[in-house]
Amino acid sequence: MSKNINELFSSVNIQSIKGFWDVEIQNIQFDSRKVADGxxxxxxxxxxxxxxxxxxxxxxQGARVVVCEELPEETSSEISYILVENSLLALSQLASNYYALPSKNIQLVGVTGTNGKTTIATLLYQLFRKLGYKVGLLSTVCNYVDDKKIAATHTTPDPMQINLLLSEMVAAGCEYCFMEVSSHAIDQNRTTSLHFKGGIFTNITHDHLDYHKTFDAYLKVKKNFFDDLDKKSFVVTNVDDKNGKLMLQNTKAHKFSYSTRSFADFRCQVLEKHFTGMLLEMDGVEIWTNFIGDFNAHNLLAVYATARLLNQSKEEVLKGISELISVAGRFESIISPEGIMAIVDYAHTPDALKNVLDSIDALRTKNEQVITVVGAGGNRDKKKRPLMAKIAAEYSDKVILTSDNPRSEDPELIISEMKAGVIFNDLRKVLCITDRKEAIRTACMLAQKDDIVLVAGKGHEDYQEIKGVKHHFDDKEIIREIFKL
Structure with missing residues (x-):
């Protein structure tokens, strides 16, 4: 669709213009390979x-207007060059303007933190559909425009894709959108020009230091999301996380808290734990849920708090929460005919892995073995590799270190870096099998009736990335094949 650049640059801080100003453009691109005429x-x-x-x-390729932070050495008199201080910020603003500010026409809630983003955003999407609304979802697993499924390639899409999807949601009559907000997206200004009705902070632990370099930098980026919320928005934060209150310090938004352990605006308590679910007391009411683990009590409480802050009735929200089902690749269980339980989970950080193993430990009788299969991604934060293996060995009876998505790295080198974190007394528990399928098969062969096999790290993913090529690989498919289901 054709747009005049006067419309597009209404909120952009322009430093200088070289060339024509009154220009019509067809589309906005930030990948030169996708540029077309106009x-x-x-x-x-x-x-x-x-x-x-x-x-x-x-x-x-046909570009008529170039937005840049510095002019090229050679310029063309037929091209308009618009100089800005920050191109990533300008792209975010241009994308929002191009699609007529769609985030102002939908109640958009962003979820950020290290763990729990996908679960909370997806469960809010499920809940609000149960409450009778048309809803959108932007998540790691999948994007939805009401009931229309759109494949996801990133946790948070690029600014053009975000605003395109939001505009489609508005056109489809969606009243709400729930969105995962990654630290990369915040740092790269992908969400800067969006209008958020609310923000949720889940927790923050060791992750993405390959990108952010230090934990303090990672923490600051997460906090920036809440700092940018306006006074018409709300923020709900997990005060059981030691950095939960920090997220509230400079925000103009209305501040709320949730907790399973201490005083907060929204509270819940785990009354009973079973492999089939949990009995919770939430806001003074007992409800049965189809979820396992204290971390999921936090996730469900965040969902409850957000729904109430969006003016939904307590009774309807609690009823809806009791009917919610687990998100793909999050503590998904598969039971063999012989009574072996396999659990597939996306846990790919030390804290997430510990949460899952803690949850299993709270439910087991101690007469069964816990056998954990885990790897670590290549070209990502190397500091978490030894921590992942250390935790797996500490909380499991047997551990098989294997390949995850090695990307361009040598998977055996990744495994050796993981194994270096295992304390001496736990080394006897550890096997190293590079082939992930064989690692899962070995774990299942070692298991006996009532044993628990945890396959961690990939969850919903249906591929394995090796040397830049994605090969089909699905942990759940492999387990069902081994179990002959």
């Missing part, structure tokens, strides 16, 4: 490449 190209500085190096290529 497009606007935004030259963004990324972690792997700099869009400024592709300005000439974008013009050859």
């Amino acid at each position: 497009d606007l190209f935004v030259a963004c500085r990324g972690t792997l490449s700099d869009g400024h190096n592709y300005i000439r290529e974008s013009i050859e």
Whole structure:
């Protein structure tokens, strides 16, 4: 659709303009390979490449307007160059304007933190559909425009994709959208120009330090999301996390808290735990839920708090929560004909792995074995590798270290870096099997009736990325094949 750049730049801080101002453009691109005739190209500085190096290529492809932080050495009199201080921020603002500010026409709630984002966002999507609303979802597992499923490629899409999906939600009559907000997205200004009705903080633990370098930098980026919320918004934070209150310090939004352990605006208590679910007391009412683990009590409480802050009735929300089902790849259980229980979970951080193993430990009789299969992703935060293996060995009877998504790294090197974290007395528990399928098969062969096999790290993913190529691989499919289900 054709747009005049006057409309697009209404909220963008322009430093200077070289060339024509009154120009019609067809589309906005930040990947020069996708530029077509009549497009606007935004030259963004990324972690792997700099869009400024592709300005000439974008013009050859047909770009009529170039947005950049510095002018190229050679410019064309037929092209408009618009100089900005931050191209990533400008892209976010341009994307929002291009799609007519869709986030202002829907109640958008963002969920951020290390663990729990996918579960909370997806359960809110499920709950509000049960409450009779048309709803959108932007998540790691899948995006939805009401009941229309759209494949997800990132935890948080790029600004153009976000605003396109939000505009489709508005057109479809969606009243709410629940969105995972990753630290990368916050840092890269992908969400800066969106209008959020509310924000949820889950927790923050060791992750993504390959990108953020330090934990303090990671923490600051998460906090920036809440700092940017306006006074018409709300923020609900997990005060059981030691950094939960920090997220509230500079926000203008209305502040609320949730907890399973201490005083808070929204509280719940775990009354009973079983492998089939939990009995919770939430806001003074007992409800049965189809979820396992204290971490899921936190997730469900965040869902409850958010729904109440969005003016939904207590009775309807509690009834809806009792009917919710687990998210794909999150503590999904498969039982063999012989009575072996396999659990598939996305846990790919030390804290998430400990939470899952803690939950299993709280439910087991101690007469059965816990056998954990776990790996660590390549080209990602290396510091968590030894921690993952240490936790797996401490909380399991047997551990098989294996390949996850090695990407461009040597999987055997990743496994050796994991094994280095295992304390001497636990080394006897540890096997190393690089082939993930064989690792899962071995764990299932070692297991006997009532034993529990945890396959951690990939959860909902149906691929394994090796040397830049994605191969089909689904932990659940492999387990069902081994169990002959």
